[in-house]
Amino acid sequence: MNSVVCTLFEGHYHYGLAALTNSLYQQGYRGVIYAGYRGALPEWAAAATENLSPCWPGSQTFEVAEGLQIHFLPVEVNYHLTNYKPDFMLRLWSGPAKDTQGMVYFDPDIVVKCKWKFYDKWITRGVALVHEVIANDMPSSHPLRLEWQEVIARIGKKNNRELRSYINAGFCGLTSNHKEFLKLWSTIISTAVEHYGLDSKTFIPFDRTHIFHGADQDALNIAAMCCECPISEIGPDGMDFINGGWTMSHAVGSPKPWKKKFLLSALKGNPPSLAERAFWLNVAGPIICHGKQEVRVKRASILVSAFIGRFYRRY
Numbered sequence: 371m372n373s374v375v376c377t378l379f380e381g382h383y384h385y386g387l388a389a390l391t392n393s394l395y396q397q398g399y400r401g402v403i404y405a406g407y408r409g410a411l412p413e414w415a416a417a418a419t420e421n422l423s424p425c426w427p428g429s430q431t432f433e434v435a436e437g438l439q440i441h442f443l444p445v446e447v448n449y450h451l452t453n454y455k456p457d458f459m460l461r462l463w464s465g466p467a468k469d470t471q472g473m474v475y476f477d478p479d480i481v482v483k484c485k486w487k488f489y490d491k492w493i494t495r496g497v498a499l500v501h502e503v504i505a506n507d508m509p510s511s512h513p514l515r516l517e518w519q520e521v522i523a524r525i526g527k528k529n530n531r532e533l534r535s536y537i538n539a540g541f542c543g544l545t546s547n548h549k550e551f552l553k554l555w556s557t558i559i560s561t562a563v564e565h566y567g568l569d570s571k572t573f574i575p576f577d578r579t580h581i582f583h584g585a586d587q588d589a590l591n592i593a594a595m596c597c598e599c600p601i602s603e604i605g606p607d608g609m610d611f612i613n614g615g616w617t618m619s620h621a622v623g624s625p626k627p628w629k630k631k632f633l634l635s636a637l638k639g640n641p642p643s644l645a646e647r648a649f650w651l652n653v654a655g656p657i658i659c660h661g662k663q664e665v666r667v668k669r670a671s672i673l674v675s676a677f678i679g680r681f682y683r684r685y
Contacts, residue, residue: 371490371545373472376404376462378451384412385628386478386621388657389649391434393481395656400437404467406445406458414659418442425465435656441466449570452586455539456555463549470546474498477540479621480609481645481652488617489543496600497551498543499590500608500617501535508536517581518592524565525557527596537594538609539587540620548599558589610644619648628660632668632675641679642672 375394379387387405394403411418411430418432421441428444443466447454459473467473472493476482482489492498508515510532519529544551562568562582569575574584582588594601606612609620621627627649632642650668653660660668
């Protein structure tokens with residue numbers, strides 16, 4: 371299938387983009403990565419050249435390796451990038467990726483662990499989604515789901531499926547036949563702004579009692595409830611939130627793996643996570659943005675920290 375990858379980043383998250391790109395390359399992905407960004411390009415992309423495509427003024431192209439490119443696309447929106455995901459993907463499909471059959475979005479703190487051909491096939495089964503930390507954690511009778519049904523009614527839709535788990539918005543893959551899902555996701559975010567007091571510039575604007583605690587993620591979950599296209603879900607193992615995963619690793623929370631001091635964290639009872647280990651396994655190329663000595667030290671500190679974690683862990 372003719373598929374592309376996309377992501378959004380700013381600031382130090384370029385380290386995550388580099389590891390994501392490396393992991394995709396190692397797992398057989400060849401093609402284009404569309405990286406929407408704010409601010410300056412990372413130093414490792416200094417060789418990027420101006421892309422004269424009229425579809426996205428100011429874009430630049432970086433040749434990662436044979437068969438793999440990153441198109442850096444400047445994004446000029448005044449709200450948090452996480453709330454821009456569906457609009458970004460729709461803009462890609464109406465512009466530089468208009469002839470693409472499939473599109474997969476990854477947050478820039480994810481690395482891919484399995485062969486790309488799995489993703490290519492997965493998205494043909496429906497909108498590809500992954501559950502949050504705990505499986506079966508949000509039954510159809512959950513009070514927030516009942517409130518979300520009011521949002522669904524407000525936008526003139528109906529609840530088409532009884533979901534039992536909360537979905538993470540760091541990943542979403544689909545074919546062009548299912549763009550309805552992105553339009554719905556975008557509409558719900560706009561509805562949250564217009565009718566539910568959402569400040570779109572804020573990542574987590576409210577506490578969990580609010581109907582839109584995590585704006586883009588709650589909106590994605592509502593879209594999954596009421597979209598007419600099929601969806602295909604993997605449990606929390608799909609992002610290495612629990613053991614047994616093999617598709618991707620998602621380094622949620624803070625600090626990010628490229629900033630974390632692993633030994634200090636282990637001494638506080640927090641051993642390295644699966645996603646943190648996976649990040650440092652994907653920094654050796656083809657994009658190089660960490661020195662060899664730094665990589666050796668980080669990997670050694672992860673091993674020692676994991677050993678400490680066998681005896682001392684905060685629960």
